Amino acid sequence: MKLPSLKIAAHILALLPAIWLFWQGWLLYDFQDNALTANPIKYIHHYTGDWAIRFLLLGLAISPLRKITGWNRVIAFRRMVGLYAFFYVMLHLLNFIVLDYYFDWAIIIKEIIKRPAITFGMTAIILLLPLAVTSTRGWIRRLGKKWVKLHKLIYPITILAVVHNFMMVKADILQPAIHMAILAVLLGYRLYYWFLLRRKANPANPKPRSSKGAGSGMATTAEKP
Numbered sequence: 001m002k003l004p005s006l007k008i009a010a011h012i013l014a015l016l017p018a019i020w021l022f023w024q025g026w027l028l029y030d031f032q033d034n035a036l037t038a039n040p041i042k043y044i045h046h047y048t049g050d051w052a053i054r055f056l057l058l059g060l061a062i063s064p065l066r067k068i069t070g071w072n073r074v075i076a077f078r079r080m081v082g083l084y085a086f087f088y089v090m091l092h093l094l095n096f097i098v099l100d101y102y103f104d105w106a107i108i109i110k111e112i113i114k115r116p117a118i119t120f121g122m123t124a125i126i127l128l129l130p131l132a133v134t135s136t137r138g139w140i141r142r143l144g145k146k147w148v149k150l151h152k153l154i155y156p157i158t159i160l161a162v163v164h165n166f167m168m169v170k171a172d173i174l175q176p177a178i179h180m181a182i183l184a185v186l187l188g189y190r191l192y193y194w195f196l197l198r199r200k201a202n203p204a205n206p207k208p209r210s211s212k213g214a215g216s217g218m219a220t221t222a223e224k225p
């Protein structure tokens with residue numbers, strides 16, 4: 001399969017969860033049977049939050065996948081995956097602002113400040129914003145090396161998101177525990193790769209070197225702007 005066709009297939013796959021959610025929303029609005037349960041707002045929180053975390057983790061998995069499999073073309077999907085993480089996070093935030101609190105900014109701000117879990121989530125979204133904005137080829141060219149540094153923010157962002165996920169879950173911690181384990185493996189891989197690079201570069205006098213290529217999540221084309 002050629003790259004453009006693969007990209008179209010990836011877009012369709014990435015949009016399917018959102019299309020399904022909007023379809024269920026329409027069924028609810030139309031008083032028809034739907035999957036949104038007796039508490040649709042809570043359901044949408046969980047659904048969009050879970051998809052946002054999945055895309056964040058998938059974005060971090062692409063670079064190791066390329067190194068392990070040697071399938072270089074996979075890197076062409078990293079920016080797309082990062083932007084879909086942003087898309088699902090925005091749906092998650094909109095659900096909170098529009099459906100949950102109906103634009104009651106006083107309560108929304110109070111919740112963000114007073115509930116540490118929400119503070120973590122909000123910090124992750126604020127940090128994600130510049131990554132989404134600068135994910136275009138123009139910004140990659142303009143920022144040069146700074147772009148690579150900026151996009152390393154994806155690591156604290158994903159950590160904040162997984163911590164938020166852990167704090168939000170009330171009883172069953174299996175899912176956030178799985179997310180945390182995947183994140184630990186992905187960060188552990190990068191650490192291992194960084195040490196490997198350092199030792200290869202200068203075995204006698206190991207000096208930290210950039211682990212360029214171990215890569216962030218949102219955009220990837222920085223390696224070949």
Ligand code: HEM
Nearest residue numbers: 042045046049050052053089096121122124125161165168
């Ligand atoms: C990168 C940012 C974020 C990510 C990846 C994220 C992801 C998640 C995940 C995975 C869950 C738990 C879903 C489950 O239990 O299955 C969750 C729950 C929740 N999130 Fe977020 N979140 C983010 C930011 C935010 C922000 C900024 C807010 C509000 C301003 C927010 C509000 C909530 C609420 C209220 C719940 C709990 C829903 C409930 O149990 O009723 N999240 N989030």
